[in-house]
Amino acid sequence: MMAIDKLSPEIFFGGIVKCAKALIEAEKNGTADTSEYDYSVQATCFVCRQPVFKVLRCSACKAIIYCGKECAAKHWKTGPPPVHKSLCSYNKRHMERREYYDSIVKSFPWGRLESDGTFNLDIARARFGVLGGTGTGYWSHRGGTVSHSHQTENHPEAYPSAVRELFSAFHHMDGADLLKSKHPTDIEGWKLEEAFIPYLNFPSAEKRPALLTSKLESWDAWYEWRKLPKASPAALLMSFPLTVYRLLVHCLEVTSPAHASPTKRRPLSIHLLGAEVELNYLPIFAELALLLPYHDINIIIFGSAPATLVAAAKSKPSSLVAKSSLSKKPTKLPLFEYTAPTECGGSTLAIHLCGDSTVWSQKTSSPFSAPDALIALNGGLGSYPEWLPVIQEAHRSEIPFGVSEYAEQSAEHTASMLSMRGAAAGGKQRMLWEYVLGIEANPFHRPGQRNMPAHRMPNHVNGFTIVVVKKD
Structure with missing residues (x-):
């Protein structure tokens, strides 16, 4: 050694x-x-x-x-x-x-x-x-x-x-490439042979997916729709936007590919909480604009990693982050924007960073539009006390809230924790905690077991989904 x-x-x-x-x-x-x-x-x-x-x-x-x-x-x-x-x-x-x-x-x-x-x-x-x-x-x-x-x-x-x-x-700052002056092209970002790349800016009509009218339920369906061979390793990263899609469409049911039309577009505001590694590949979240035709999607990202990135950008005024987060305009400029081809529904997507606070609340998110859904990927809701006020506020305000977790055991631990807190709270407060609506295997988990040396239970990036709050 x-x-x-x-x-x-x-x-x-x-x-x-x-x-x-x-x-x-x-x-x-x-x-x-x-x-x-x-x-x-x-x-x-x-x-x-x-x-x-x-x-x-x-x-x-x-x-x-x-x-x-x-x-x-x-x-x-x-x-x-x-x-x-x-x-x-x-x-x-x-x-x-x-x-x-x-x-x-x-x-x-x-x-x-x-x-x-x-x-x-x-x-x-x-x-x-x-x-x-x-x-x-x-x-x-x-x-x-x-x-x-x-x-x-x-x-x-x-x-x-x-x-x-x-x-x-070995240090790497999540989102380091956002301190540059421009986003990478599809080829620069993916660094794969062209046949393996899920393009956002399509080099030809043959590479462009069809207008999506029904839900995708599996990696096989996504690869076929995206005209990619299974030999492409794209799933190792695309698990992140596809899990957001799964939470929105299947778990929380706040929208769907058929929810909007050319004459009735659907505005959709997503607050993405606790993001870290997601900052390394923000442009691939534009996949949501292809998956949800005729939508106008805003993603606002909260967490300590975005706040660290915004602080680092103060010394890099020409960077993508600085130009978006430090704008003097009343409305902050998007960090990333994308418009899907007309043939795919023409949806738009804009991503913002919230660098003013490391935690989410309706107060800290007030400069942005109210969320249609809160999403956290690999959240660890049962492991970090910072989630407690977020869960409380989501329940009080009836904001749909869905998360992914690595393991079924940790998902069940989260549900158990909420139930115990609910029992202790009593009275009307108990309604905030009495149930977690559903724990499911996520078909869009990152393929492959994580390295867990002391046990062999399923443990995957975005392995399971939990519905924390769902509107009636």
């Missing part, structure tokens, strides 16, 4: 790209099923967190990984809490979803499952030359050892200086 002070983004990403190229060659030769090309997750014990090389799983639910019988017995009776005895039957039910989720990723030519049933996203991206940090178009992300948050910035005392330097080397 390479010493931590020797590792760099170039070496890290380059090593994975080399593995992906070797795998592609082995697939051509019919030798890709050997252990040499196995990129499984290093399993860890759910109890002691030590690496596990001979996996022992709960014999009942088949979900939880242990290093041996001692840790399994300890977890069953004493924890870590909650004790496994109380969750085993739930885990077993959640594991029944694995066949469905595995079938989705296996339907893609690049959707290779490893020997432990996991999906290696880095290897999949490296197949197409789109693995990397800043500068990888829409695929830009925090890579390597920093996948989601800046741990060292929050708790520097817990990390040696060499580790802090390494994390800093």
Whole structure:
């Protein structure tokens, strides 16, 4: 194993790209099923967190990984809490979803499952030359050892200086490309061969999708409508706008492709809360203008990441963010605008950032139009206390509110949390909490299981949808 002070983004990403190229060659030769090309997750014990090389799983639910019988017995009776005895039957039910989720990723030519049933996203991206940090178009992300948050910035005392330097080397600000002066073209953003790109600015009529008159319910239907081969990895990013579409059309039922017409257009205001990685590929949300003909869509984005981006733009006055968020006009200029072709319904889309507040409320959102729906992707409603006042206000004002979550268990935890708070509140207040309307598997989840080393329950980006508030 390479010493931590020797590792760099170039070496890290380059090593994975080399593995992906070797795998592609082995697939051509019919030798890709050997252990040499196995990129499984290093399993860890759910109890002691030590690496596990001979996996022992709960014999009942088949979900939880242990290093041996001692840790399994300890977890069953004493924890870590909650004790496994109380969750085993739930885990077993959640594991029944694995066949469905595995079938989705296996339907893609690049959707290779490893020997432990996991999906290696880095290897999949490296197949197409789109693995990397800043500068990888829409695929830009925090890579390597920093996948989601800046741990060292929050708790520097817990990390040696060499580790802090390494994390800093992998740093990527979500939305960094928005600090440039123009948006990328379809080709610049996707960085794929042209046959694999879901164009927004269509090079020919043959690339343009048909006018949509009915709901799309699956990745297969979307790929067919978009005239894309399943060999395209577009689903790995398009899960985000397609999940918004799913929440609006299927879960909240606030609109549909047939809801508007050439003579009766539909204005639609969406407040997107807690956005982070979405800032790396904002233009692909223009897909909503193709999916919803004859609509005029406004998306306003709230969260700490947009606020950080707006603050950074103060030193870059020619940037896209600065020109939109720092405008002296009474109405802020859109950060991104798109008009769909007339043949597709001519819908418009405008995206704004709210940089004045890191949290949403009707007060902080007052400069913008009132929302027809609140949306949060991979929200973690049961994990962050900041969501509590948002949920309360959405219920009080009867604003349709839908979210996606990684796992069914976390979605059910959210529902349970709301129910308990409702019971504690009592009286009229209880109406705010007495139910979460629905938890469903999301057909537009990002294909492929996330790397979860201590369990094997379905866990996917945008894996499940929850209806928090739905208007009668």
